[in-house]
Amino acid sequence: MEYQISDKLKNMKPSAIREIFKSLTDPRIIAFAAGNPAAESFPADTLARLSSEIFEKEAVKALQYGITEGYPPLRALLEERLASRFGVKKEGNTLLVVTGGQQGIELTCKVMCNEGDVVIAENPSFIGALNAFRSNGARVVGVPLEEDGMNIEALEAAVRANPRAKLLYTIPTFHNPAGISTSFAKRKQIYEVAKKHGLVILEDNPYGELRFSGEEIPTIKSLDTDGLVVYCGSFSKVLSAGMRIGFLSAPDEVAAKIVVAKQVEDVHTNQFFQMLCAAYLQNCDIDAHIAGIRALYKRKSALMLKTLDENMPSVVRYTRPEGGLFLWCTLPDGIALDGFVQSALERFVAVVPGTAFNCDESAPSQSFRLTYATPTDEQIVTGVKILSEIVKEKNGGNR
């Protein structure tokens, strides 16, 4: 049979990252490409204990259908935490549990965008979000990212040039892939641009808990006095990525439509793990647990940076992250990205080429993404040295 695939899916390909992820099963590979959090981030023993308690005391409730909005005690606990930790106001907003932050992004686009509408995003940006927009038939327009966030003039220009712009997608804190954070000044400017042009801001904050140096910056959602901002967060980097529990806070009217859209996607998020998250928040010290994750990433990122500083030719630029999982490296113009990534893979080091994160899929890139979260210390040192060697070879041996 000749299948007539829908226009929005016809030309979409599996995410480059997930394809690389599938190839990472080769044990010889040093996986700088993964987006996985460190295994140490998952408080497995505590989750095992709480899990037994749920089976003992509330098994049927945990295994039966729940409501689309989410498990009420978890919603209440998250509302408290988002208010106290991230300045997310309760009044006027509804907190929903979603199946990973990814679902929050996808649902927001589905609710706000018709096919052909435009989503403005940082360039580069998170591939899972870009593909979520594309899968809804939206067109993504990229705004160049600087060291302190989007170029505001370019943002203004993009909004003016695209009257069908509906949504402004941003990862202001520990950006994936670029590793940078948007300054407080730029967060306020982004909010003002959105307000002026009637855009909804989708603030994606999966790494917000993972700061290991520098000062906290208020979320854009904390500035939201006009009901412009949908805020997405996740437990993936602090409790478990595989359980797929995320959450969002959206203006009530938008949230009501997100509930309808979620209902037909998966009815509700895994009930058992929602109860497990609630039990964890209620009975355990999540901040102490997160402090441990931060210390781990601080040490690992420092090791990666030190190894880069000592070995990588200075023609390669790289970010010095204050949190999150990623480091973003940029090759000099003389070295072709494709060949570099290929050479690295041949020597069993996997990185993600920057092209995967481009808003315009056909645009070139000189950058690649590294993670320090999952490789061992030894792998970090060995892998960075291999990457440095390849640069030296391709750069004619010059530093």
Next chain:
Amino acid sequence: MEYQISDKLKNMKPSAIREIFKSLTDPRIIAFAAGNPAAESFPADTLARLSSEIFEKEAVKALQYGITEGYPPLRALLEERLASRFGVKKEGNTLLVVTGGQQGIELTCKVMCNEGDVVIAENPSFIGALNAFRSNGARVVGVPLEEDGMNIEALEAAVRANPRAKLLYTIPTFHNPAGISTSFAKRKQIYEVAKKHGLVILEDNPYGELRFSGEEIPTIKSLDTDGLVVYCGSFSKVLSAGMRIGFLSAPDEVAAKIVVAKQVEDVHTNQFFQMLCAAYLQNCDIDAHIAGIRALYKRKSALMLKTLDENMPSVVRYTRPEGGLFLWCTLPDGIALDGFVQSALERFVAVVPGTAFNCDESAPSQSFRLTYATPTDEQIVTGVKILSEIVKEKNGGNR
């Protein structure tokens, strides 16, 4: 702010069933309206034991990101089971794990339909599917359901009248809400119509394991020699509804696009529960467990039918299901459905009005859906007697 909600979500309302479901927290209510399986369907003790074992032996794998297609051992086990139990061929088809059968339905529509395309469905049909189609901007065209399945002439006419028809949605076994099964003869005819007109069939089979009388009927997917059929199933009615683990088998090319669409909806389905399902299939006798569920529903449906036979005026018609969870009742023209449902709720009996299941949301209905799965025996007797009383009152005391 004045939100510009997307056209496809703008006029959608929360599912009537889920709204009723939320109101069922009142303990005085006899809940004939729910779509929940019986608590006894969940092998909680076994799941608790297997769950501890996963935490002991493979905690990190269970809590870390998995791949979009699903946990490989579970996929292999399901492929075997679908082949042996339901005649689903492995060659040419890909088995995927999805976040409940609901996600399988929604993804299939997203992949096959542009906005404005038509999905042909039985009328009445499962509201979660109808809303999934609507949320993708598809238009639903209903085909009248008879006691042995769709009216085939009406199906032919609907396809001819709708050149943008892409998908044919059917629940051939223990239909929700109508309780009937499509005969083998009609399954073959439906397949031929789809083949002739180049439609993809979406065969939804969440209740296929729950036959308690009569003869098994081969699935439409077992007839699929042309790669026309996407088959959706679920563990919701046999292991746990709250865990949200479903599965589908689709022709390889369609499945490849479903993977892309799923990746951006939730990355993958809850990894821990996928491993739990695999452990259950591998270590436990699921058929023995299902035999227990069938016996339970056989007894409960018989009690409901007996109470109806003894109390309900004969002006009310009702189906005699051979499996599944539901019984479908039709009032005589003289009794208005809305008033009946309202009167029942005032006497603390909740039923779902048939209007909720209409393909055309504004069409009238004289029918309502009852479940025997979750009410206690006493509630079944009391509730049916109350419904019978209301019919007698509204029917002027005549049988």
